[in-house]
Amino acid sequence: MSGGFAGTVKLTDREEFRFLTDLVLKHSGGDHTLVVLHDQHAGTTRFANNTVVQNVNSRRVTLTVTLAFGKRHGSATTTDLTAGAVREAVKRAEAMARVGPEDPEYVPPAPPQAYVDRPTALPETVAAGPDRRLELAREAVELCQGSSLKAAGVVSSSAATVGVAADTGLFAHEARADARFSVTATGENSTGWASNVHRSIDQLGVNERTRSAIEKAQRSAGAKEIPAGRYTVILEPSAVGGLLTWMMWMGDAKDYDKGTSPFSGKLGTQIIDARLNLANRPEHPDLLGCGFTPEGLPTNSLAWIDRGVLRQLAYDRFTAKQHRVEPIPTLEAPCLSGDGRTAASVDELVRATERGILVTNFWYIRTVNPTDLTLTGMTRDGTFLVEDGRVTTAVHNFRFHESPLRALNRLEAFTGPREASSAETGKLLVPAMKIREFNFSSVTRF
């Protein structure tokens, strides 16, 4: 990987990683040894009040060695790849593995795997440096200034090489890159927001998304307070992504087995509306799928929720072995889609709504009750009252108390999957949704 980042930084390539792996294995006295490399060159241009307030670039290379004697294991990490430092990391891992108690759940590294080669590092993103990020930031700021609004946001890009190898012959190495943009347009007492994350910095859609944030900020002016309560809501994709992300985090198979997951006992049963499907789509060009997991296992396309029925859980290798699950399902490129009739746009959902609340995004989502996955959070950066099929006014932000496991069973209508991302989620493809009786428990002052 070269060029771009001013041609000044060369990330650890496949052969260099092989050399490092051999060095680690040569010094390791363990029964098993796993080597993980993460070498990243990243930068962010951050702006606020229509000016650059932070402009950073960093190079970080990390090597982690996990070493085991029987079922005793330990891990050591170093950011120094000189031979002496790598040897020292091996010794630290070895020292821990020698004194740690036996771990009944230890599983040796996987054998060699076959991987799908995916375009995970697009040249335009790898090549993007401070000048390109500044150019995009300037575009967003100038659009906001032109509308007499203040812009705050970020443009960032990252290129990395990632490697996983082991004494078993396991060897994976991949270049990855992504770019991120988000902007908050601020008026006198209103805000509007938009964001995107993409493998291609050229696909961030800075102009279109900034215009959307501007429109929301302008429409948010003069927001009125209306009482909390149960409302029909139209959730834009980022808001749906916020709820879905918490559902995805709760699918751990060990928690499921122990009875400490909200899904416990529900595998194979309908948990959400029968029109909805959740799948991992690592091959999708608008998602950030990669070739392998941190343990060197290949990622896979798989249905997790099929027509509302829970079909998959997230297994660690020990639990997978217990359940004889092969291959281990991964969910790093989530796509939620709906069967049947889809609305063409958020506007169509609005037009078909007699009275409801249009939500741009949620913020500070946290669990309230892990047993039934009741969550709380605030609406943010564009919350509107819909009456008789049109937005009539902006309203003060609400706090919600709702479980996605309940809300996604009150689904009225939805669009096709759209790109979604926020400060609290990764990149997803999810529909905008119209949901009835969504529970807003209180209202704030703006």
Place this chain on the structure above:
Amino acid sequence: MNRSEWDELAELALKRLRAAGAEYGDIRILDSRTQVVQGEDRRIAALRDSRDSGFGVRVLCRGAWGFAASSILSVEEVPRVADLAVQIAKGSASMTSEKVRLAEEPAHVDRVVTPLRIDPFGVPLEEKAGLLTDVMEYVQRQPGVVRSSGHLWARRDLKLFASTEGSRITFDLVAVQGGFEATALQDGRFASRTFNTPHLRTGYELIRDANLAAEAPRIASQAVEKVKAPPVEAGRYDLVLDPEHLSLTMHESCGHPSELDRALGYEANYAGTSFLTPDKRGSFRYGSPHVTFVADNTEPETLAATGYDDDGVACQKWDIVRDGLFVGYCTNREVAPKIKEARSRGSNRADGWGSVPIVRIANIGLQPGRATLDDMLADVKRGIYIEGHDSFSIDQRRYNFQFGGDAFWLIENGRRTHMLRDVIYHGITPEFWGSCDAVADPSHRRRFGFITCGKGQPGQSGWMTHAASHARVRNVSVIRGGSAT
């Protein structure tokens, strides 16, 4: 790499910045070591020892910032990164409407070392693993408990800060923490109870003195009591809040809104802004006269008491809220002049060599009052006593908040009676603190801290300590978390 080599690299970078015509520049070189022992369900699930070393160069050129960092500490990499920082700053200058002006600070030459009795990295791992194994065993002996976990954490930061203004400060900072959790299951419902030592800048004596194993049976028994407890009935209650619980309430509702960069819009796209805008300083009634929040980055052992911040500004003590009135902000050298303060409060911190320092919450603590806990409880007819942390959420201007807790007891006619579950309280920040009518005396004061305070883009984890005695807040809206809401 030894200290004199660090000095040479620092000088190499600073020379480069001066030659490029920088108005200001600094370099931070760090070598951080983190050790984690993690237990889960009676087994030691992870033993991790991480070394993270590198340097970051920050430069002010033409009134704009540039920052570049690298994990490669070499005589070839340092000039490359310094030049890149300058190049980035000059790019920033092309999109900067107001030039950065730094508050004055004298140059400091100093060394800061965490006093400790027992080096946490010198304690045998067998002892640490054995402690957690014992604790998990005690926890899981309790009928009804289905899961256990525990952790021990230690960190050492060796750091050099050097600036073009002549500051040269070296640091050898250590921090330690430990805790465990019990999870109980009842009728398909589960609930957890946790025990945490504070995160403090001290040695392993913190863990030994906390006697985790002795606490395990109590915590396990309370986990079972909690999962079997009746759910709270929604309504208005007087709350008596313990110091650990208060540390989070103070952090979210007072700490963050008092960060001046937020109030000025720097975080508008992520962490948010603040209802405590500069025009309110000195006149806004934030809370009742019982409420005084003091920022103290000089108190020994606390996380933000590092001697100097990452601007090279000496740590200080000042008021945020005095007798209920909002009076002060957490600042750095960049934002202090924007509210006409001559000197930074010294609250600019980065979470590592690869991050640029940003304004961070100081060690903000609630000043003790005169009551005893028994007095405070005795004067409650219908209330809830809350310990520890759980669910929390707050809007981006820090008005509307909601908190759960780790354990709840119903107070009736001045007495703590039985446990409750699913307690959630919510409110509007100044109304909530305006209803505080008692704070316990200094004998009740405890310190708790955070090392995962999220802020900034790219995201950084801030460290700070919040001390408090118990506080009583009247007539707070309580709802039931879960399906009944």
